[in-house]
Amino acid sequence: MSNTDFVLAIEDLSVSFDGFKAIDTLTLYLDRGELRVIIGPNGAGKTTLLDLICGKTRATGGSIKFKNEEMLGQAEHKIVRAGIGRKFQTPSIYENLPVFKNLEVSFPRGRGVFGALAFKCTDDVSSRVQEVATEIGLADKLDMEAGLLSHGEKQWLEIGMLLMQDPELLMLDEPIAGMSARERDLTAELLKRICQNRSVIVIEHDMEFVKRIAHKVTVMHQGKILAEGSMEQVQKDERVIDVYLGH
Numbered sequence: 001m002s003n004t005d006f007v008l009a010i011e012d013l014s015v016s017f018d019g020f021k022a023i024d025t026l027t028l029y030l031d032r033g034e035l036r037v038i039i040g041p042n043g044a045g046k047t048t049l050l051d052l053i054c055g056k057t058r059a060t061g062g063s064i065k066f067k068n069e070e071m072l073g074q075a076e077h078k079i080v081r082a083g084i085g086r087k088f089q090t091p092s093i094y095e096n097l098p099v100f101k102n103l104e105v106s107f108p109r110g111r112g113v114f115g116a117l118a119f120k121c122t123d124d125v126s127s128r129v130q131e132v133a134t135e136i137g138l139a140d141k142l143d144m145e146a147g148l149l150s151h152g153e154k155q156w157l158e159i160g161m162l163l164m165q166d167p168e169l170l171m172l173d174e175p176i177a178g179m180s181a182r183e184r185d186l187t188a189e190l191l192k193r194i195c196q197n198r199s200v201i202v203i204e205h206d207m208e209f210v211k212r213i214a215h216k217v218t219v220m221h222q223g224k225i226l227a228e229g230s231m232e233q234v235q236k237d238e239r240v241i242d243v244y245l246g247h
């Protein structure tokens with residue numbers, strides 16, 4: 001396919017595990033600055049789709065173009081460097097380090113002969129840490145040991161660690177699981193802020209939350225896309241009610 005304006009263009013993507021098609025000729029396009037929510041029953045292939053995009057799982061066929069560049073077959077670290085960040089369900093923060101350090105170590109390192117970081121002005125890193133800490137609502141907790149943060153704050157810190165790399169596409173798998181009502185509210189606001197400068201894909205089950213954040217909703221079922229559109233459109237789609245929303 002020729003070049004497009006889509007930040008992400010997935011076409012005819014497939015992956016099989018022992019003959020079972022977890023993703024089946026799936027096609028999906030994502031706009032720049034779009035916040036897309038993917039919903040669907042357990043086992044639909046949602047997490048597998050993110051695994052394929054970030055290079056954790058190898059596809060059997062198809063294409064994943066990020067800013068018109070083929071990502072399929074590229075190493076995970078190259079996909080990260082291309083600008084795709086992925087948050088897993090369990091946070092991988094450094095519990096015994098302060099929030100500031102957690103963010104600081106996530107600043108992308110230079111590739112120079114002597115390591116460009118050595119020459120990188122520490123003020124630049126500091127101001128980026130401040131910027132990100134403000135964005136994730138942890139600006140007044142920079143000195144706190146990360147292990148002492150609440151469950152929700154830990155999730156935001158991990159989002160912040162990804163933001164340090166300034167990804168153009170951020171992917172989050174069930175980000176509000178285990179959060180309090182207030183933390184959910186704040187996460188909705190955070191995701192709305194984040195997608196002002198980048199595209200975001202969120203997998204989520206909580207329909208009230210989905211309604212609040214989604215620009216567009218994709219419904220997956222058995223490795224395929226069952227429906228796609230606004231929340232209102234997919235909510236009244238009979239097929240979606242049958243396989244997912246009705247349960």
Ligand code: ADP
Nearest residue numbers: 017018022040041042043044045046047048049
């Ligand atoms: P969802 O996130 O929508 O609940 P998943 O993507 O986790 O669904 O799983 C889709 C299907 O693929 C499930 O049947 C799951 O058991 C299977 N699957 C996922 N990853 C693997 C793997 N690495 N090996 C074998 N089967 C897998």
Ligand code: MG
Nearest residue numbers: 046047048173
């Ligand atoms: Mg999943």
